[in-house]
Amino acid sequence: MATNLALINGHKGIDRYLVEAGIASHLSTLSRKLKNGSRSREEEQESLAATAVRRSALAAALIQDAFRARSFHQIHVTTAIN
Incomplete structure (x- = not known):
């Protein structure tokens, strides 16, 4: 998975972005399904x-x-002290 590859290689920002993009895509799919008809109990859940x-x-x-x-603040405080 691209997320795991990014994390293994130390690209923390990219892996988080990919996770959020995956969640957003999944939520979008769920939203479309819910808008396309009457809602059953399962769809409500x-x-x-x-x-x-x-x-x-x-x-x-x-x-x-x-x-x-x-x-970020901690780094700047430490740098200013030294």
Whole structure:
């Protein structure tokens, strides 16, 4: 899988992008399926699952952003002290 290859080679940004792109593609497919007809109980649960995945992906992105900002700040503080 391209994501694993990117991760193994140390391309952390690319592997995360590929994971997010895969999730977005899957959610798009689910959304199209849900719009094309009446919703059964199973489709309703898929919709709820898709919403949960979307929220989880957003939370992960926000956490990653916070860690990146903290790391960036830490490097600049350490550099300024030295």
